[in-house]
Amino acid sequence: MAAETSWIIHHDDATRRETGKFDSVSEVGEDGDEEATAVSADANLPDDLLEIILAYLPIESIFRASGVCKRWHKVVTSKSFKWNLSNVPPQKPWYFMFTSSDNNEPIGYAYDPILRKWYSIELPFIRSRNFFVASSCGLVCFQDNDNRTEICVCNPFTKACTKLQEPPGLRFSDYNALALSVNRESHCYTVAIVKSKQEPGNYFQCNMSIYIYNSEQVTWKVPLAEVLMGWRGGDECIICNGVLYFLVYSTGGGPPEYRHALIAYNMSNPSSLTRGFIRVPFTLTCGRLMNLKEKLVMVGGIGIPDRPGIIKGVGIWVLDGRRWEEIARMPQKFFQSFGEFDDVFASRGADDLIYIQCYGAPALLIFDMNNRHWKWSRKCPVPKRHTLHLFAGFCFEPRLEIQP
Secondary structure (H helix, E strand, O other), X not given: OHHHOOOEEEEEOOOOEXXXXXXXXXXXXXXXXXXXXXXXXXXXXXXXXXXXXHHOOOHHHHHHHOOOOHHHHHHHOOHHHHHHHOOOOOOOOEEEEEEEOOOXXXXXXXXEOOOOEEEEOOOOOOOOOOEEEEEEOOEEEEEEOOXXXXXXXXOOOOOOEEEEOOOOOOOOOOEEXXXXXXXXXXXXXXXXXXXXXXXXXXXXXXXXEEEEEEOOOOEEEEEEEEEEEOEEOOOOEEEEOOEEEEEEXXXXXXXXXXXXXXXXXXXXXXXXXXXXXXXXXXXXXXXXXXXXXXXXXXXXXXXXXXXXXXXXXXXXXXXXXXXXXXEEEOOHHHHHHOOOOOOOOEEEEEOOEEEEEOOOOOOOEEEEOOOOEEEEOOOOOOOOOOOOOOOXXXXXXXXXXXXX
């Protein structure tokens, strides 16, 4: 597991730039050298206590610990250590930023907000630069956007990956949204796909279907299909407290401030989609949904009512019942620092962190929901090679014990 993973560390400060490898930590010998003396304090420490101590380390340090000596490697790769990991508080979510190389394969770097370092990570299960992605509790789900038949769930750290069977029904749709939810106790997971296709010749009518995959039953279900009038689906959905939420977009006929709406679908007690219809009472240029500690959060571009598509700021809202509560707005100094900030941008979050980036640059802004604090990440090592060079990203929890 840990000993087989090799990442490159990237981090900048004002005076230096360091690069190292996780597996470059020398294994401690048994012949009394200086390295062995440095770690000899654990000689009389029982394995169960050592497991608990190591489980509280940052995930980078856990990888390094596996290469310190044979005993530590055995502890870190044991089943009991994974059990200890499941009982410690989750670490801060990482953000994986990627772009495309000349051969169209995605190249990415993951950012650790605690140690403020970037890591070059290979994701071998991504074969295309164009894909949908969703994450939950250490697992990430990918769906190939080219044919939309290849869906896999994986752990980015352990490289464990499971390919799901092709979902039933319509293969190609006008709009596709993907969500993933992992049960933190059982580690079972649910994948939800919302497909939307506009009726030919009728721009105001949209056919919408929901597809649900359960890892315990290893099967897909199509619990609901419905026709929306005056609204169409999109590419944003999230599962929060057993409810599937997804954004729909007005196809015209209503006031400009009602360009977006939220549909709630209770997966444990299925009902009509339109019964969970929640309007967004402000002008958005785009909306990004995320689950932060089982609270539904939306990050969106604040538009000008009479000038659709023009962004004047970025806001963060939390859904309280059927009412949106504004939590924060991006300060103008950060908004202006993006330079090429478009009306559509990338934003993902987990736990209590929200990441925001524009597609035209690798700059990454972080908002902490706990202390309402904005800050930049360290500079991402991937360069912008030309004007049309695009960047995207997603966040995920760093966990070793959860496998698909």
